[in-house]
Each structure stands twice: as structure tokens, then as C-alpha cells.
Amino acid sequence: MTKHYWLMKSEPQEVSVDDALAAKKATVAWTGVRNYQARNFMRDMMQVDDGVLFYHSSCAEPGIVGIARVASTPYPDPTQFDSKSKYYDAKSRRDEPRWQLVDVQIVKKTRNLTLPELRETPGLQDLVVLKKGNRLSITPVEAKHWKQILKMLG
DNA sequence: GCCAACGTTGGC
DNA sequence: GCCAACGTTGGC
Numbered sequence: 001m002t003k004h005y006w007l008m009k010s011e012p013q014e015v016s017v018d019d020a021l022a023a024k025k026a027t028v029a030w031t032g033v034r035n036y037q038a039r040n041f042m043r044d045m046m047q048v049d050d051g052v053l054f055y056h057s058s059c060a061e062p063g064i065v066g067i068a069r070v071a072s073t074p075y076p077d078p079t080q081f082d083s084k085s086k087y088y089d090a091k092s093r094r095d096e097p098r099w100q101l102v103d104v105q106i107v108k109k110t111r112n113l114t115l116p117e118l119r120e121t122p123g124l125q126d127l128v129v130l131k132k133g134n135r136l137s138i139t140p141v142e143a144k145h146w147k148q149i150l151k152m153l154g
Numbered sequence: 155g156c157c158a159a160c161g162t163t164g165g166c
Numbered sequence: 167g168c169c170a171a172c173g174t175t176g177g178c
Contacts, residue, residue: 009176035161035174058176115177133159135175 004050005141006041007064007129008104009057017054017066020106027071027105031079032087034099038138043074043100051146052104055129056112057137063114064149072103110153123148 008030010016020028033039047070054066076097079087092098118124128139141149 011176037161062177135160137175 001047004045004047005052005143005146006046006050006070007053007055007127007139007141008068009055009129009137011058012056013059016056017106017109020054020066020068020104021109025071025105026107027103029077030101030104031077033077033101033137034087034089035137038136039100041138041140042102045140046070046074046102048073051141053141053146053149054104054106061112061114063112063118064110064153065112066106066110067108067150067153068104068106070102071105074100074102077101113149113153121148121152 010020012019014032015028020026030042033042050070052068052070053064054068056062056065077087077099079085080089080092080097080099081094082088083090087099089098115130118127119130124130124145127141127145128134128136
């Protein structure tokens with residue numbers, strides 16, 4: 001099957017690229033997604049070894065801060081069953097989990113390729129995350145954009 | 155803190 | 167099924 005590419009947003013105050021790097025095998029479970037479209041990307045589209053742009057959002061300097069990969073097949077997000085978690089979902093049942101996630105492994109920390117820099121780069125206008133009003137925490141990235149961004153990050 | 159944009163909920 | 171109200175995201 002064809003390899004896909006993704007941009008995944010994380011708030012650095014929750015899980016930064018450094019937090020992910022410090023984790024065992026530089027791998028984190030992508031917990032907390034509670035949007036159906038983003039979930040569907042993880043559940044239905046992602047495959048092990050898909051490319052991931054690790055993006056910091058809701059912070060002083062939003063931007064791409066690392067290259068990562070999808071490191072697992074989809075499985076139920078454990079936080080949906082944890083009543084102490086802010087991601088707890090009382091309507092989700094163990095025999096029919098509502099929220100699925102994948103593990104994401106950092107391949108390389110990069111410089112911060114900032115949002116303004118992305119916006120002014122010719123050729124990246126169609127990057128989904130740059131579209132007006134976009135709020136999706138996981139967006140597909142076209143192969144040509146992936147290649148261009150990797151080149152920019154050296 | 156503001157607010158545009160969008161998703162979800164629930165009354166009808 | 168419609169749609170107003172409400173909640174959330176996320177840049178600024």
C-alpha cells in the first residue's frame with residue numbers, strides 16, 4: 001500500500017517534541033484526539049511507517065519542530081476510559097471504543113519551521129494546515145509537500 | 155483576552 | 167433533518 005504523510009499538532013505544554021524524544025524509544029501514544037475526522041485518519045488511513053510532521057500549536061512560535069513516523073497500528077485510546085483524565089468519555093464503551101490512536105515515534109528533531117515561514121514559502125500554499133479556518137489536529141500532507149518540507153529542514 | 159471558524163448538541 | 171446555541175481550536 002502507498003505510504004501516506006501527515007501533519008500532527010501537539011501543544012508543547014502537553015507533549016513537546018522534547019517530551020517525545022525523552023520517551024521510551026522516542027515514542028508517544030497520540031492520546032486525546034476527540035474529533036471524528038482526525039480519528040478517522042488514524043483509524044482508517046494510517047499505516048506503520050507513514051511520515052509525520054510533528055507540529056507545535058497553541059504556543060508562542062507555532063511550527064514544524066520534528067520529523068516522525070507512525071509506529072503502530074491503531075488501537076483504543078486508553079484515556080477515554082480513565083475517569084480522572086480530561087479526555088475521559090463516559091459515552092465510550094470498552095467493547096466498542098469510540099476513540100482510536102496510533103503511536104508516533106520521533107525520527108529527528110529539527111529547527112522550528114515556523115507557521116509564518118510556511119505561509120510565505122512558494123509551493124506550500126495548498127498545505128491543508130495553512131488553509132483558513134483549519135482546526136484539524138491531524139491533516140494529510142501531499143508527497144510533494146513532504147519532500148519540499150524535508151528539503152527545507154535539511 | 156479576543157475572535158473567526160468550525161464541530162457538536164439538542165429542541166423542534 | 168434543520169438550525170440556533172454553545173463549545174473548542176488556535177493564531178494573534
